[in-house]
Amino acid sequence: MAQKPSIPKGTRDFNPQEVAKRNYIFNTIRREFEVFGFQPIETPSFENSETLMGKYGDEGDRLIFKILNSGDYFDKFKNVVKELSDETFSGDLNPFYAIETNFVTKHISEKALRYDLTVPFARYVVQHQNEIDFPFKRYQIQPVWRADRPQKGRFREFYQCDADVVGSDSLWQEVEFVQLYDSVFTALGLNGVTIKINNRKILSGIAEVIGAHDKLIDFTVALDKLDKIGEEKVKDEMRSKGISEEGISKLQPLFTLKGDFGAQINELKAILSTSEEGKKGIEELEFINQGIQTLGLKTAKLQLDVTLARGLNYYTGAIFEVAAPEGVKMGSIGGGGRYDDLTGIFGLKNVSGVGISFGLDRIALVLEDLGLFPETITNTVKVLFINFGQAEAMASMKAIKVLREQGISAELFPDQKNTKKQFNYANKRQIPYLVLLGDSELQSNTYTLKNMASGEQQELSLEQLIVALQ
RNA sequence: GUGGUUGUAGCUCAGCUGGUUAGAGCGUCGGUUUGUGGUACCGAAAGUCGCCGGUUCGAACCCGGUCUUCCACCCCA
Numbered sequence: 001m002a003q004k005p006s007i008p009k010g011t012r013d014f015n016p017q018e019v020a021k022r023n024y025i026f027n028t029i030r031r032e033f034e035v036f037g038f039q040p041i042e043t044p045s046f047e048n049s050e051t052l053m054g055k056y057g058d059e060g061d062r063l064i065f066k067i068l069n070s071g072d073y074f075d076k077f078k079n080v081v082k083e084l085s086d087e088t089f090s091g092d093l094n095p096f097y098a099i100e101t102n103f104v105t106k107h108i109s110e111k112a113l114r115y116d117l118t119v120p121f122a123r124y125v126v127q128h129q130n131e132i133d134f135p136f137k138r139y140q141i142q143p144v145w146r147a148d149r150p151q152k153g154r155f156r157e158f159y160q161c162d163a164d165v166v167g168s169d170s171l172w173q174e175v176e177f178v179q180l181y182d183s184v185f186t187a188l189g190l191n192g193v194t195i196k197i198n199n200r201k202i203l204s205g206i207a208e209v210i211g212a213h214d215k216l217i218d219f220t221v222a223l224d225k226l227d228k229i230g231e232e233k234v235k236d237e238m239r240s241k242g243i244s245e246e247g248i249s250k251l252q253p254l255f256t257l258k259g260d261f262g263a264q265i266n267e268l269k270a271i272l273s274t275s276e277e278g279k280k281g282i283e284e285l286e287f288i289n290q291g292i293q294t295l296g297l298k299t300a301k302l303q304l305d306v307t308l309a310r311g312l313n314y315y316t317g318a319i320f321e322v323a324a325p326e327g328v329k330m331g332s333i334g335g336g337g338r339y340d341d342l343t344g345i346f347g348l349k350n351v352s353g354v355g356i357s358f359g360l361d362r363i364a365l366v367l368e369d370l371g372l373f374p375e376t377i378t379n380t381v382k383v384l385f386i387n388f389g390q391a392e393a394m395a396s397m398k399a400i401k402v403l404r405e406q407g408i409s410a411e412l413f414p415d416q417k418n419t420k421k422q423f424n425y426a427n428k429r430q431i432p433y434l435v436l437l438g439d440s441e442l443q444s445n446t447y448t449l450k451n452m453a454s455g456e457q458q459e460l461s462l463e464q465l466i467v468a469l470q
Numbered sequence: 471g472u473g474g475u476u477g478u479a480g481c482u483c484a485g486c487u488g489g490u491u492a493g494a495g496c497g498u499c500g501g502u503u504u505g506u507g508g509u510a511c512c513g514a515a516a517g518u519c520g521c522c523g524g525u526u527c528g529a530a531c532c533c534g535g536u537c538u539u540c541c542a543c544c545c546c547a
C-alpha cells in the first residue's frame with residue numbers, strides 16, 4: 001500500500017453517521033433561531049487581513065490563519081524592501097535584518113481565514129448599513145479557523161452558530177438570549193446546562209473600587225481563574241500584576257460570594273456602592289434576572305458568576321457562558337455578550353449589539369458522551385430490492401422508479417449475490433424494509449415486503465406497496 | 471507559542487533487559503447455506519511497527535529530527 005494520505009492537525013473527516021448527527025444539531029439550532037425571529041446571513045470564509053487583525057488582541061492575532069498572497073509574492077516583497085532601503089536605511093545596514101515579522105506578514109499576506117463570526121458580522125453591518133432595517137436580528141452557522149494547538153474539544157476548524165441583534169439597547173434582548181439558550185439545549189435533550197451570566201460593568205466597577213481601573217484586563221483574567229486555581233493563587237497573580245494589598249482585601253467578599261441570584265446581588269450592592277458604573281451593571285443584571293424569574297426556564301439554570309470574564313475585550317455589558325451539565329468534562333459550549341462599540345471599529349458609531357454563540361463541535365461531543373442522540377437520525381434508504389436476476393432486476397427498477405417519484409427512497413442491490421449477503425448488507429446499512437421480487441412474484445405481479453425489524457412480510461400490489469412505505 | 475505525552479492489521483490493544491518468520495479479539499472477505507438476515511462452525515486476506523536519519527553484527531524496542539494524538543499552561547467554542 002502506498003503511503004497513507006492524512007489531514008492537517010486539528011481538522012476532521014466526518015462519516016455519514018457523524019454528518020447525520022451534526023445535521024441534527026444544526027437543524028435544531030436553526031429551527032430555534034428562526035422561531036425567535038432571527039434571519040440567516042453568510043459571509044466569506046476569508047476576509048481582508050485588516051478586517052480581522054487587531055480585533056482579538058495580540059493572542060488572537062497569533063491564532064489567525066494568514067493566507068499567502070498568490071503570484072510571486074516574494075518578488076513583490078523584494079521591491080518593497082528595495083524602496084525601504086532607499087528611504088529608511090543608509091550605509092551598509094542590510095534591510096533584511098532590520099525588518100520584523102509583522103512587517104513581512106503584512107506584505108506577503110493580505111487575506112486571512114475568519115476567526116469567529118462576530119467580527120465579520122460587524123463588518124457586514126457597517127458595509128450594508130443602508131440596506132439593513134434595525135434592529136437587525138441575524139443568525140449565522142459557518143466554520144471558523146484558529147491556528148491553535150488542538151486538544152479535546154478544541155479544533156483548528158470548527159463550527160460556530162451565532163445569533164446577534166444590532167441596533168437595540170433593550171435589555172429584553174438579553175432576556176431573550178437566555179431563553180434561546182434554554183430552548184436550544186432543551187430541544188437537544190441536553191438538560192441541566194448552566195447559563196452563567198455576568199456584566200462587564202460590574203467587573204469594571206470592582207476594578208474601580210479597588211483602585212485598579214487601569215488594570216481591568218489583568219484583574220479580570222486573574223479573577224476568571226478562581227474556579228481553577230483557587231483563591232490564594234488568584235491573589236498571588238493579582239499581586240504580581242501590581243494590584244495593591246488594600247485592593248485585594250476589599251475583594252474578600254467576592255471570593256466567598258454564595259447563595260442565589262438575589263443574595264449575590266445584595267452583596268455586590270454593598271461592594272459597589274461607590275461605583276456608578278458598577279451600580280449600572282447591577283441594575284442590568286437585576287432586570288434580566290427578574291425577567292427570567294417571571295418567564296421561567298424549561299431545563300437550564302441561570303447563575304450569576306462574578307468571576308466570569310471571557311477574553312474578548314469588546315464586551316461592554318452582559319457576558320454569557322454556558323457550561324455543560326455537571327459531570328461532563330468540557331470547556332464552555334456557548335458564550336456571548338453585549339458589545340456597545342463593536343461596529344465602531346469599522347466606523348459606525350452608537351450601534352449596540354448583543355449576541356450568543358453555540359459551539360457545535362463541543363455540543364456534539366457532549367451529546368455523544370451522554371448518549372443523547374436520537375436513534376432515528378441516521379439517513380439511510382428506506383427500502384432495498386433484493387436482486388434475483390436480470391428479469392427480476394428490470395421489474396424491480398420499474399417499481400423503484402415509481403417509488404422514487406412518490407418521494408420514497410429505494411434502491412436495488414446491484415449484484416445477483418446470494419440472499420444471505422444481500423440481507424446482511426441491508427442489516428449493516430440499517431435499511432428498514434426489503435422487497436423480494438422473484439419468480440413467483442413476477443408471475444402474480446406482486447411484491448413481497450419484509451419489515452426487517454419485526455421480520456414480518458406480506459405480499460402486496462404496487463399500489464399497496466406505495467401506501468405501506470409512505 | 472511553552473512543557474509533557476502518544477503512534478504496532480479497518481478498530482481496540484499485546485509484544486519481556488535490542489535477538490529467527492510481529493500476535494490476539496472484534497471487523498472484513500470466502501465457505502457450510504445463490505428465496506430469507508442479525509447466530510454457529512470452518513477457512514482466508516490484511517502490518518515498510520507514523521515518517522526520515524543515526525547507533526548496532528542485529529532495532530517495533532535505544533538516540534536525534536519531524537508529523538500526529540492527548541494533557542497542562544496560554545487562550546478559547
